Amino acid sequence: MAPIIHCVRHAQGYHNLSVANHSMPDPSLTPFGEEQCRHLAQNFPHHKSVDLLVASPLRRTIFTTLHGFTPVIERGVPIIALPEAQETADVPCDTGTDITVLKEEMKGKPVDLSRVPEGWNNKAGRWAPTASALEKRAREARQWLKARPEKEIVLVTHGGFLHYFTEDWTDYKDALGTGWMNVECRSYLFADEDGDNATIVETEISREARRGTEKPLTRTEQMELRETATKTWEEGGYHPIQAKV
Template sequence: MPPVTIHCVRHAQGFHNTSVANHAIHDPMLTQLGEEQCKALQANFPFMDRVDGVVASPLKRTVYTALHSFTPAIKNKHLKVYALPELQETSDLPCDTGSDVRVLESEFKGQPVDLSYMYTPQAKAWNNKTGKWGATASAVDDRARIAREWLYNRPEKEIVVVTHGGFLHYFTEDWMDTHKMDGTGWYNTEYRSYNFGNNPRSGRVILVETEQSRARRSGNDQPLSREEQSNLHRTESKQKAEEEKAYQKASSIQAKV
């Protein structure tokens, strides 16, 4: 198949990004600064005229980031922001838990947002954060794989994917600077560009960052090998599992009280 470019974008600042206390906000909106970040991204994104597909996590902050940042492509090419639940954030905190699809229909009524996938069996219980949609490393890994394969089979050739800082490490399989900014190495509205490749061992679809993208953010730094990235991933997955156990224990104690 011809080369396809995936432009990965972390959402703009949401209210949950302003304080730990705000992690208790369910599916928070963008802040005023977040909206300004979207305007800046729109003005500075160099591939706007090439974009022929826009996909986003169904959380409000990601959909609004897509709508505000990629308005020219959406308007000029009559695109819609396609909501893909596999792109949701990794944790089960209220801020990372999506709204009911009927709430989303009301929120984005009259706007170019395609929620059709949200009504399919594949998306059932997408915001319950259990099973396939759980906050475990293995579940997130699987969602990332499904999302990559879904995009690989799309007909578009230049696709913007707006998602979350934590999930982006699983999605791109790049684990550098994971804890630089509250569990992610991605700044709000940062974008990086990738082409598809194949894992030589498993044959699975992977994302390979373009040289231009890596040079823009890393200068002359050499990318880690697949083995080094795998080692970082194992470390991160182990820590996530330990955090999950601690969370469950704390929840159990609180329930008894």
């Protein structure tokens, strides 16, 4: 049976503070972001049932996982860095650290970097900030997670990437980026289909907790909204979701 996926946006990073900070390479968490992680560690409702932690290999997502899911880590649950879940744009704050440096920084920490290849942060080829490349690696991330044997998985990633991963565009914010708040969590199930897309749907409990009983958009409506979002970002001078999220 495919796992439940609890998607979490990272805590506040230094790039979230100002436009000037978008030039910071792979920024880490602010003190307030660290406080958000402590709150997450105290209040996330699924700590006892999660049996795998997965994070984008950028610093802000790794440290959100390390600090926000300490009750899970203390049970011996590993953190696997998933390069497919890195952020969408090619600006410095969304570009990861070279793997040799990252391995040294994470030495002694329960972070498995074995899936992160050399060149994962080049933002070219499969890692390019284009809609087609982003859709492909979001699908690859879903396929990898769907094939995992665990029953409940936390994925800590980025607001921009989450739109591609969930294929949910209902709360995009024009050229500003994402509607996902820092450390916001939404839970998803894989759809009852065996297609290569590995489609996920938000659980009713998760959706109603943030949107009430509002009827979800159909897949066709979501794709129409995706086209609107992409066009809006591009007309605003952004790559697909190049807003700082």
